[in-house]
Structures are given as structure tokens and as C-alpha cells.
Amino acid sequence: MNYAKKIIYQSNYWYNDGLKKAKVRDMSGAIISLKRSLQYNRENIAARNLLGLVYYGIGEVSEALVEWIISKNFRPRDNIANEYIKEVQDSANELEIINQAVKKYNQCIEYCQQNSEDLAVIQLKQVIAAHPTFLRAHQLLALLYLHDDQYAKAKQVLRAARKLDTNNEMTLRYLHELTRQRTRKGRRATSAAERKKKSDAVEYSLGNETIIQPRHSALKEMAGHLAVANLFVGAVIGAALIWFLVAPAVNQSRSERLNDQMREYSEQINSLEAQVSAQTRTLDNYRAAGEETEADAQQAQSTADSYESLMTVSDQYNSGEYTNATMADTLLSVNRDSLGDNGKALCDDLRESIYPGACDTYFSSGTEALASEDYKSAVDDLSKVVRMDQEYNDGEAVYNLAQAYQGNGDNDNAVKYYQMIIEKFADSEYVQDAQKNYDVLSGDSGSDSGDDSSSDSSDDSGDTDAEG
Numbered sequence: 001m002n003y004a005k006k007i008i009y010q011s012n013y014w015y016n017d018g019l020k021k022a023k024v025r026d027m028s029g030a031i032i033s034l035k036r037s038l039q040y041n042r043e044n045i046a047a048r049n050l051l052g053l054v055y056y057g058i059g060e061v062s063e064a065l066v067e068w069i070i071s072k073n074f075r076p077r078d079n080i081a082n083e084y085i086k087e088v089q090d091s092a093n094e095l096e097i098i099n100q101a102v103k104k105y106n107q108c109i110e111y112c113q114q115n116s117e118d119l120a121v122i123q124l125k126q127v128i129a130a131h132p133t134f135l136r137a138h139q140l141l142a143l144l145y146l147h148d149d150q151y152a153k154a155k156q157v158l159r160a161a162r163k164l165d166t167n168n169e170m171t172l173r174y175l176h177e178l179t180r181q182r183t184r185k186g187r188r189a190t191s192a193a194e195r196k197k198k199s200d201a202v203e204y205s206l207g208n209e210t211i212i213q214p215r216h217s218a219l220k221e222m223a224g225h226l227a228v229a230n231l232f233v234g235a236v237i238g239a240a241l242i243w244f245l246v247a248p249a250v251n252q253s254r255s256e257r258l259n260d261q262m263r264e265y266s267e268q269i270n271s272l273e274a275q276v277s278a279q280t281r282t283l284d285n286y287r288a289a290g291e292e293t294e295a296d297a298q299q300a301q302s303t304a305d306s307y308e309s310l311m312t313v314s315d316q317y318n319s320g321e322y323t324n325a326t327m328a329d330t331l332l333s334v335n336r337d338s339l340g341d342n343g344k345a346l347c348d349d350l351r352e353s354i355y356p357g358a359c360d361t362y363f364s365s366g367t368e369a370l371a372s373e374d375y376k377s378a379v380d381d382l383s384k385v386v387r388m389d390q391e392y393n394d395g396e397a398v399y400n401l402a403q404a405y406q407g408n409g410d411n412d413n414a415v416k417y418y419q420m421i422i423e424k425f426a427d428s429e430y431v432q433d434a435q436k437n438y439d440v441l442s443g444d445s446g447s448d449s450g451d452d453s454s455s456d457s458s459d460d461s462g463d464t465d466a467e468g
Contacts, residue, residue: 059134328358395425
């Protein structure tokens, strides 16, 4: 068996192992096995698609989309990943709900850092209700319950988390801590009860036997002797209380009850005001999160489009069947800042290989279009050159682009690129012409416009004399 077959065999072995674990909801183990499968063969489409499903099963939708997009680029046709991506894209409302849930989860982390655990608990319940498979939200809510000694609620949440991922290390660690805390609490209660029981009893030995008797109190013994005397004294005191104390005490008790009720009402009002204030802050956060949701969705779409375009250019470059200009058109649509470290490295390598040849092609076609006064085509081609390399031919591309904009009637962009020549290419041969055109278009040379008007009037007068 050669090395290629061994590698494929190992990849398939770990894929089967991940499939077994995924069937019993061991999501953490499945992720580890499927990543090992992809380490042996990154083009194992079945393993990559299953990894995306596992991520989706624990609420990590963005990670799932990344795996499916990569799978789609490896095999554009006859790939079930296309259906997964389409299903997610078609359910726009569900995707928005998931994005909102992730945003709220991040806000809960900030609440925890600010010691606002109560707000975090309230919001985490909403996150789980909107996104029930979000494993990290279950774990954070269980941790907050453990911190607040609410062991029954923590156990209920951890059971739900374990149904999502049976062997998740974090969930198992929380369950172990829950058992340890409940056991320690039970031992403390038992020890306190035993100490109280011993303090209320007296032990002594009689022969080979141990006798335990209740401890007698001196006060109880005295009460037995003075019971008769207290009976008479109590009757006298009771009569005096009836005549002198009962009526004022009743009035005072009624007044105290009214004062207690007023204090309770005041405390309830303060509590309600605090709740309203907290709900107002939460509502403000929701509104702010709602404004940011659309931006997050656009950023996610931009990231997905950039990865897809990058993989397309990579395949085109490896095939050797496409021109540099064609590949550069697609590569210009890639947002490098939205890529990961590996994506940025691949993007930089492709740019270094493709852009120089594409610049030569578009500069030649753009210059020819400028000479033939086809300014629109000149702007399209030369703007691509400037986007790829602003310093191409020591600023000649920028200067030609400014002239193309000026010829096309777009003076604002023409001024912009003439100014770029003046500031960045001060030593070039184009700076004098750029300065003159900049002054004319920006209106800085009022005398030049006056000379032009006078020459125009002289030409008009000359035409009039010729006609006469």
C-alpha cells in the first residue's frame, strides 16, 4: 500500500469514527475525529460536510457555513453542502434570530464582567429560548446558577447541555463541581445536626452499657418549683395589663402595622423603579444590538463572499487556463480584512503572482481607450490598475486616470487623482501638468479663467468682423 492510499485510509477511518460519535451526540469527540480526518485529506467532502453539521448541531452556525463553503469550492457540483447553504440562506428570519442570540450572549458576558449576574441570567434564558441548540449559552447559565448556589436549576440546565453534547469537557466539569458542592453542603448540614443532638444530651456509662439522657436545665427545675407562685402573680399582672396597657397597646400595634405597610409599599416602589431602570437599559441594549445586527449580517456575507472568491481565484490560478486580467477581476472583490490568517496569506500570494501581469494588460487597454477618447472604458481599466498598484510606472497610471475622469466630465474624481500626483509623485514628470489641471478644475486660478473669457470675446468679435 503506497503512502497516498494510507493517507486516504486514515482520513476515512477518522471520518467513520467521527460519524459514530456524532450518532450518539458526542459532538466534542466528533469534532476532534473529523478534524483529524481533514488533516490527512482536506478534500474529504463527506468529513467536511459532517463537521459543518456537527457545528450546526451545537449552535455554531458561522463555523458550519465556513466548512460548507470550503466543501463547495472543492466540489461545486453534486455536493450536498450546496443544499445546506441554500437552506440557511433561505431561512433569513431564523438566521437573524441566531445572530441576535449570539449578540445577546456576548452582552451576557459583559454583564458577568460588570457583576450584573441577574441581568445575565434573564438574557441567557431569552437566548436559549430563541436558539435552543446554543451549547455555550447553556453552559454559561449553568455556571451562573452554580455561582448563586441554585443547584437544582444548574442541574436542569446541565442535563439539557449534555443532551446537545454528551461528552463535552466543560459540561462534565460543571456536573462534577455541582456534585461536589451538593455533597459538601450535605456534610455540613449533617455535622451541624449531630453537634446539636450531642449538646442536648448527656452520655454516661453504666457497666458495659452507655446511657444517653436529655440534658436537664436549671431553669426548667426552677420553673417546676415556682409554677404555683407564678400562677397567682400572673393573674394579678394580667388584670393590670387589661386596665392600663391593653387598649394603648392595641392602638400602638395598629399604628405600627400601618407604618410597616407604608415601608413595604415604599420598598416595593423602589424595587419596581429599579426593575424599570434595568429593563430600560436592557431595551436600549436591544435597540443598539438591533442596529448592529444588520451590520453583522453584512459582515458575515462579505466574509463568505470573500472566501468564495478567493477559492475561485485559487482554482483558476492552479488550472493555468485563465488570464491574469480575468483572475484579477475576481481577486479585487476579495475583502482581505475579513479573512483569517491563512486566507490573508493566500490572498497576498495570489496578488503578488497575478497583479503585475494584470496591471500591464489593463494599463495598455486603458491608455489606448484614453487616446481614442473612450473615457468610460479608460476609467474602468485604469481604475483597476490604480487599485492594484498606485505607484505603477511612477504615477503614470494615476495621471492617466485623472485625465480620463476629466474627459468624462467627472471633475471631482479628476481633482482627487491630480492631487494624488502632486502629493505622492512630486518628482515625476507629470506633476507640473497635474498642478495646472488641478488649479483649473478646483477654481484656484481665477486669473486664468479671466484670460480665457477675454480671448473668447476677442474670438467672437473677430468672427463678427469677418461676417461684416
